[in-house]
Amino acid sequence: MSFQKVFILSSIALLAISVAWVVRELNPPWLRYQEAYHDWLRAAAPETTPASLQAQRFSGLQQVGVQALRRLDRCTTCHPGVADPRAKEAPPMFRFRPVHAQHPMEKFGCTLCHRGQGRATEVPEAHGEAPFWDEPLLRGVYLQAACGQCHREPLPTQAPLLEEGRQLFEVYGCRNCHRLDGRGRQVGPDLAGVGSKAPEDLMWGDDTGPRTLPIWLLRHFKDPRTFQPNSPMTDFRLNDAQATALTIYMLSLTKLEMPRALLPSRSRPAPQPEEGA
Ligand code: HEC
Ligand code: HEC
Ligand code: HEC
Ligand code: HEC
Incomplete structure (x- = not known):
């Protein structure tokens, strides 16, 4: 293979990798969950959604910290609504639960109760259910x-x-x-x-x-x-x-x-x- 061919082929490969990277950065795994929640909220509770938020499709990476324990939980990136009283009828993964209001997320975060990996932003890792991640979610009755x-x-x-x-x-x-x-x-x-x-x-x-x-x-x-x-x-x-x-x-x-x-x-x-x- 001539040098020119190698050069052209490797340039194409590099371009493909860059495009894939940009597409991924623009479509992080959490985006569709936020879009789903915002769509639901707009339809279910339009009167409570400020006009400034009416057109908004997502709010970006979210995180809450438990300062005393140096924890940083990003769970609300995919689970907005769990502490929002407007979301009482939302699909289960977004639904408001009274226990979340009794333990404000700014103070308690999420992983203190649920376990999982607070910083992760992809599903199996965040739920601690991927290899090499400790503390899988406590599911069902085990959450007690x-x-x-x-x-x-x-x-x-x-x-x-x-x-x-x-x-x-x-x-x-x-x-x-x-x-x-x-x-x-x-x-x-x-x-x-x-x-x-x-x-x-x-x-x-x-x-x-x-x-x-x-x-x-x-x-x-x-x-x-x-x-x-x-x-x-x-x-x-x-x-x-x-x-x-x-x-x-x-x-x-x-x-x-x-x-x-x-x-x-x-x-x-x-x-x-x-x-x-
Ligand atoms: C990238 C998006 C994403 C992130 C980040 C994420 N989750 Fe989830 N979560 C999901 C999806 C999707 C489901 C529904 C499917 C399932 O149960 O795996 C879910 C389900 C759940 C459930 C219900 C499980 C059950 O008992 O059936 C709990 C509880 C939960 N997540 C807690 C958390 C906690 C705590 C964190 C942070 C450590 C977290 N999630 C981070 C996407 C996410
Ligand atoms: C004080 C403990 C506690 C904290 C802190 C907590 N949760 Fe929960 N969460 C619960 C309990 C208990 C339930 C299930 C019982 C219920 O429905 O009330 C639950 C339910 C959920 C569900 C629904 C699970 C299902 O079965 O569909 C999700 C999603 C969830 N929590 C996410 C979060 C996120 C995100 C945070 C952080 C902002 C958080 N929780 C903080 C105790 C907690
Ligand atoms: C990190 C510690 C912590 C965890 C974990 C925790 N709680 Fe709490 N809980 C508190 C604190 C602090 C209060 C505030 C009330 C107080 O100071 O007595 C509270 C308040 C409550 C209240 C309000 C009633 C009251 O006694 O004032 C209920 C109900 C409750 N918790 C249930 C639960 C349930 C159910 C779970 C498990 C899913 C849970 N808690 C997990 C610390 C915790
Ligand atoms: C006659 C003595 C004896 C009695 C009574 C007993 N255990 Fe054990 N237990 C042991 C021994 C010895 C081990 C270690 C060997 C094993 O894992 O089976 C053990 C292991 C355990 C472990 C695993 C701990 C670890 O760190 O690996 C748990 C949990 C446990 N026992 C809980 C209980 C509970 C709860 C009860 C009461 C319902 C109980 N045991 C009654 C002797 C006993």
Whole structure:
């Protein structure tokens, strides 16, 4: 091949790469979600949409920070509306939920409850469901685990299974073998931070099924010898509901050191004497 041909071919290749890059930059993965939300809002609540926003199709990259924990969550880039009372009837991924109003996003962000990767702007990465990303979204009933990181008081309507898990922990005397909050024997591992364990830190034996923390906990509760045939942990013959409740409680025991200012007033520990009056 002549030098000229090589030059022309490589120029074409470079141009193609540049065009692809520009197209991607102009059409980021989140754009269509914002367009869908803005279309919905314009149709559903035109009177509440300021004239200046009537023509707007999207609002760009969004982010909220949890300063105390140095977190930056961009989830609202694809999920606008979740804290906007105008969006009470919006499609599920945009819909307003009262729990979001009770925890203003400027203070709580999103990942403190949902997990996921706050900074990511593509779907599997943001949901923590791509390889090499920790903390997959807590889906379905497992989201109740989030509440237990801060609320020590029962939340019977919003987190009934968390409460059931806490009670089962006492009823079955798990502290006969496990330490938690500095109390209990140490026959088995200390359970502080167990809700933040990565799947690769768990013993899977030769099991080949899907590997997530909730799956391990649930199966281990239903049969402590499922992964390690010689596990000394008691088999309490738990039914599905009980195993799920205990799994949720374990998932709530994260390594996060929650700043006092984010704790509900009823769940704040009494101030230590040296903190002064
Ligand atoms: C690039 C766009 C995008 C980003 C960024 C994004 N999401 Fe999503 N999210 C989606 C889409 C699309 C769905 C619906 C499909 C699905 O469930 O995967 C969804 C679904 C969800 C659901 C419902 C899941 C269920 O239980 O069925 C939750 C909760 C959620 N996202 C939370 C988050 C949180 C928290 C973040 C930030 C860490 C986030 N999302 C970032 C696009 C996004
Ligand atoms: C205090 C905990 C908490 C925080 C903080 C929080 N959420 Fe949620 N979110 C929930 C709960 C609980 C639900 C589901 C229960 C409900 O419908 O009320 C939910 C529901 C959702 C859903 C709908 C899921 C579905 O099943 O379709 C999306 C999307 C979502 N949240 C996104 C966000 C985003 C984005 C943020 C940050 C701006 C956020 N959440 C902050 C607790 C939280
Ligand atoms: C990061 C800590 C944190 C997490 C996680 C959290 N909350 Fe809260 N929650 C608070 C704080 C702080 C308040 C403000 C009220 C107060 O200070 O007592 C609050 C208020 C509430 C309220 C209003 C009623 C009241 O007691 O004043 C409800 C209901 C509630 N939370 C439910 C939930 C549920 C359900 C979840 C899990 C999906 C959850 N919270 C997760 C910290 C948290
Ligand atoms: C007779 C002692 C014993 C009792 C009672 C017991 N466990 Fe265990 N548990 C162990 C031992 C030993 C291990 C480590 C071996 C294994 O993973 O099976 C373990 C492992 C665990 C793990 C995995 C921890 C990690 O970091 O890998 C969890 C979670 C757990 N137990 C929760 C519970 C709960 C909740 C109860 C009460 C319902 C309970 N255990 C009762 C002995 C016990």
